[in-house]
Amino acid sequence: MFAYIGRRIAILLVILFGSSFLLYNLAAISGDPLEGLRGSTDPKAKAQIAALVRTLHLNVPPPARYFMWLKGIGGIFTGHFTLGTTRDGNPVSTYLNSAIPTTIRLITMATVVAIIMGIAVGIISALRQYSRFDYAMTFVAFLMYSLPIFWVAVLLKEYLAINFNNFLANGKISPAWIFSAAIISGFFWAALISGDRKKVQIIFAIAAFSTAVFLSLLSVTKWFTHPGLGPLMMFVLGMGFAFAVTYTSTGFNNKAALRSAQAMPILGLIFYFPVEYIFSKHPGATPIALMFLLTIIVAVSTALFFSKIDRGPVIRTSVITSVLVGILFLIDKLMKTWVPYINTDAIHFRPIPTISQSNSLLPAGNFWFTFLDTVTHLVLPTVALTLISFAGYVRYSRGTLLEVLNQDYIRTARAKGLTERTVIMRHAFRNTLIPLTTIIVVDFASIIGGAIITEHVFGWQGMGTLFNTAINNYDLNLLMGVFFVTSSLAVLANLAADLLYSALDPRIRVVGKK
Amino acid sequence: MNFFKRTPKVLPGVADSDIFNKETEGLSQSQIVRGRFIRHRGAMISIFVLLSIIIFVFSALGIKILGFGYGGWWKYNSIEMTPLRSDGCPGGLGGCPTLDLLPGKNFGLGDHPFGQDDIGRDYFALVMRGAQRSLLVMFVIGIVAGLIGTVIGAVSGYFRGWIDAVLMRFNDFIITIPTIIIGSVIGFHFGNKGVLFLAVFLGLFTWSGLARLVRGEFLTLREREFVDAARVAGASNRRIIFKHILPNAVGVIIVSITLIMSGAILLESALSYLGFGVVSPDVSLGLLISQYQDSFTTRPWLFWYPGLFIIVISLCVNFIGDGLRDAFDPRQRRRISRKERSKNHDLTTAAKAGEIN
Numbered sequence: 041m042f043a044y045i046g047r048r049i050a051i052l053l054v055i056l057f058g059s060s061f062l063l064y065n066l067a068a069i070s071g072d073p074l075e076g077l078r079g080s081t082d083p084k085a086k087a088q089i090a091a092l093v094r095t096l097h098l099n100v101p102p103p104a105r106y107f108m109w110l111k112g113i114g115g116i117f118t119g120h121f122t123l124g125t126t127r128d129g130n131p132v133s134t135y136l137n138s139a140i141p142t143t144i145r146l147i148t149m150a151t152v153v154a155i156i157m158g159i160a161v162g163i164i165s166a167l168r169q170y171s172r173f174d175y176a177m178t179f180v181a182f183l184m185y186s187l188p189i190f191w192v193a194v195l196l197k198e199y200l201a202i203n204f205n206n207f208l209a210n211g212k213i214s215p216a217w218i219f220s221a222a223i224i225s226g227f228f229w230a231a232l233i234s235g236d237r238k239k240v241q242i243i244f245a246i247a248a249f250s251t252a253v254f255l256s257l258l259s260v261t262k263w264f265t266h267p268g269l270g271p272l273m274m275f276v277l278g279m280g281f282a283f284a285v286t287y288t289s290t291g292f293n294n295k296a297a298l299r300s301a302q303a304m305p306i307l308g309l310i311f312y313f314p315v316e317y318i319f320s321k322h323p324g325a326t327p328i329a330l331m332f333l334l335t336i337i338v339a340v341s342t343a344l345f346f347s348k349i350d351r352g353p354v355i356r357t358s359v360i361t362s363v364l365v366g367i368l369f370l371i372d373k374l375m376k377t378w379v380p381y382i383n384t385d386a387i388h389f390r391p392i393p394t395i396s397q398s399n400s401l402l403p404a405g406n407f408w409f410t411f412l413d414t415v416t417h418l419v420l421p422t423v424a425l426t427l428i429s430f431a432g433y434v435r436y437s438r439g440t441l442l443e444v445l446n447q448d449y450i451r452t453a454r455a456k457g458l459t460e461r462t463v464i465m466r467h468a469f470r471n472t473l474i475p476l477t478t479i480i481v482v483d484f485a486s487i488i489g490g491a492i493i494t495e496h497v498f499g500w501q502g503m504g505t506l507f508n509t510a511i512n513n514y515d516l517n518l519l520m521g522v523f524f525v526t527s528s529l530a531v532l533a534n535l536a537a538d539l540l541y542s543a544l545d546p547r548i549r550v551v552g553k554k
Numbered sequence: 555m556n557f558f559k560r561t562p563k564v565l566p567g568v569a570d571s572d573i574f575n576k577e578t579e580g581l582s583q584s585q586i587v588r589g590r591f592i593r594h595r596g597a598m599i600s601i602f603v604l605l606s607i608i609i610f611v612f613s614a615l616g617i618k619i620l621g622f623g624y625g626g627w628w629k630y631n632s633i634e635m636t637p638l639r640s641d642g643c644p645g646g647l648g649g650c651p652t653l654d655l656l657p658g659k660n661f662g663l664g665d666h667p668f669g670q671d672d673i674g675r676d677y678f679a680l681v682m683r684g685a686q687r688s689l690l691v692m693f694v695i696g697i698v699a700g701l702i703g704t705v706i707g708a709v710s711g712y713f714r715g716w717i718d719a720v721l722m723r724f725n726d727f728i729i730t731i732p733t734i735i736i737g738s739v740i741g742f743h744f745g746n747k748g749v750l751f752l753a754v755f756l757g758l759f760t761w762s763g764l765a766r767l768v769r770g771e772f773l774t775l776r777e778r779e780f781v782d783a784a785r786v787a788g789a790s791n792r793r794i795i796f797k798h799i800l801p802n803a804v805g806v807i808i809v810s811i812t813l814i815m816s817g818a819i820l821l822e823s824a825l826s827y828l829g830f831g832v833v834s835p836d837v838s839l840g841l842l843i844s845q846y847q848d849s850f851t852t853r854p855w856l857f858w859y860p861g862l863f864i865i866v867i868s869l870c871v872n873f874i875g876d877g878l879r880d881a882f883d884p885r886q887r888r889r890i891s892r893k894e895r896s897k898n899h900d901l902t903t904a905a906k907a908g909e910i911n
């Protein structure tokens with residue numbers, strides 16, 4: 041195994057060497073960093089040229105200069121690691137250090153949301169192949185696939201941010217909106233659940249009616265200007281999660297799983313005020329992480345308490361439910377922060393920003409303000425990135441699941457008399473996840489490349505901005521620094537995908553048996 | 555209610571395989587593929603829309619190659635400035651679109667169907683010019699990348715050994731560099747040399763995925779009996795590659811090229827948006843969006859039309875690719891409509907009734 045990884049890393053190093061050599065020379069011959077200065081009439085220009093030539097070694101031909109750059113990276117073994125300096129003389133690594141976390145923050149949330157939603161929608165449309173839902177989702181996926189992200193971004197800024205902020209001024213939903221939302225939700229649920237004509241009509245009516253009532257209630261109670269969940273609402277939602285998770289994970293016949301899942305919202309109700317107290321008195325990332333850990337421990341022990349045999353699925357069910365309930369707690373706290381947050385001078389009732397990554401005018405030191413600020417700044421880029429990458433996951437998971445469903449072992453599973461739920465979730469879905477993992481890992485690396493445009497549109501100071509500056513200023517070292525990070529991530533992701541693949545699928549061996 | 559429940563849709567007495575078998579009776583491979591493609595409704599609509607757009611766009615402004623060509627039927631071009639139309643525009647800003655699709659006295663294209671930009675250029679002409687550019691870039695990238703990818707994939711898959719190793723390592727180099735990075739480097743420095751130059755250069759760096767697929771296809775096909783037969787009959791390597799293996803791999807190639815093309819139009823617009831693609835005074839759809847994104851609140855038409863053209867073109871190419879993939883996939887089981895099945899059902903019952911009598 042280690043020999044295999046070692047060999048793979050050696051090959052990756054060769055590939056990285058080749059591609060960086062290619063890019064370095066291509067970038068070096070295609071532009072002259074001194075062009076601007078040569079034409080200038082400034083008497084100091086000559087001295088500046090000389091200084092640049094000296095610091096950036098411009099008198100050395102590009103192939104040789106590449107090896108000087110490489111020597112700096114090779115310094116990782118001797119402790120003199122350097123990526124060179126930018127044109128203004130600062131080390132490239134200082135820029136990268138501040139840019140990398142920004143970019144990671146930008147893409148993580150979007151990737152997670154896109155994966156979960158994409159896989160869910162893809163699987164449902166595969167199970168309902170050739171239904172109206174399937175056709176609609178295929179069309180939507182292709183449409184999103186064809187959207188230029190910068191175009192979507194401008195639309196989002198206008199409609200999601202500016203109009204939403206305007207809407208928050210009074211928080212009243214107009215009857216036309218309620219009506220159209222009700223119709224859309226009716227169509228959505230009817231197509232999703234499907235059945236014969238009468239059933240579809242009933243589902244449509246129920247969904248449309250409940251959406252209309254729900255939205256009217258929110259509008260009348262001014263929920264949007266004073267959002268919050270409260271213990272009761274959280275209990276109801278938590279129970280909903282408990283049933284949904286149990287249904288997909290084990291089925292209602294597994295009483296132990298159902299009971300331990302239902303125990304989670306009940307425990308949540310009991311601990312609502314203690315958790316609230318900790319949130320207010322000890323804000324910060326550490327208490328949250330500790331409580332998260334505690335939640336998992338409680339979930340596992342509840343599951344152990346309720347189950348006697350076959351404990352794995354029960355533990356899984358209760359852990360997933362507990363995590364969802366935990367997220368409800370966070371959302372509730374953020375909603376409580378909402379009113380004081382939008383009342384601050386820095387926000388002034390316009391909470392969804394269209395640009396930049398944080399609000400510097402916000403009073404510092406308030407953990408929940410900063411948290412909420414990060415969240416609101418993430419809204420638009422996350423929606424934009426999710427819309428784009430969602431489509432790929434839908435198409436891919438649909439195709440894979442359809443292929444898996446045609447396999448012989450699925451027929452065997454059905455012939456054994458397993459329930460359709462077990463066949464789908466345990467036999468088909470798990471096998472779908474294997475190729476999906478590869479795609480996800482490789483995609484994560486390519487999204488970093490795609491983040492260049494997103495950052496540009498939303499004014500984030502990440503890798504994309506660095507890259508932009510590098511190209512516009514003919515800053516070769518900065519460009520290579522950005523490339524070094526993205527391509528290292530890309531090849532590492534490839535390696536991780538291969539290893540994961542062999543870990544998930546026992547039929548694939550990375551190491552030949554002797 | 556069971557969410558996972560399957561609803562069997564088979565009529566008694568009719569196996570779907572009857573219909574499939576009838577479909578393949580006495581048809582050549584290409585006839586089957588063509589038949590399947592024509593039945594793919596999304597792909598057929600897309601082909602129709604895409605061809606209409608191409609004809610519309612190129613006939614509106616005309617096309618000139620090496621001094622020959624024709625001028626186009628639209629009265630303005632993308633350079634000349636006309637006085638801003640001011641009557642009847644909301645908000646007092648000039649240059650709003652005159653396109654009116656609702657029946658009435660203003661029905662029709664009008665003087666400036668897509669409006670005018672802030673200095674009075676006709677926006678219809680600008681969008682047409684941009685769409686021409688984008689389509690050109692798309693096809694050139696498709697052709698260049700398709701050619702290179704096919705040749706490199708075919709050679710390395712067919713010859714294997716050290717040729718394969720060298721070519722595939724080179725392929726890996728290209729894959730490691732994100733397309734947007736290499737595109738920006740190229741675009742920034744060569745964008746001013748013209749759109750054709752840019753497209754060819756981008757094509758030189760977008761073939762890597764295709765090459766991998768073609769190589770995989772060649773690796774399996776070269777072991778097949780018909781290749782052995784050809785080799786025994788004394789066919790040369792070139793003949794085997796082009797006459798025997800390539801026609802069998804054409805499905806993979808065509809599907810992959812459509813994907814490259816739909817990616818290419820988005821790549822070009824993204825590069826132009828960042829300022830690294832087509833540069834002013836030349837026009838492309840991405841560049842138009844980039845130039846006018848700030849005027850979305852004041853002059854929204856400057857933003858809508860180029861975006862719609864990008865989306866429609868890219869959507870059409872994607873659907874065509876999907877239709878081709880379905881048509882070329884031998885395992886693809888096409889949907890059998892209820893009508894077809896009941897028709898078949900009637901036939902079989904009639905036949906059975908006939909037998910009994």
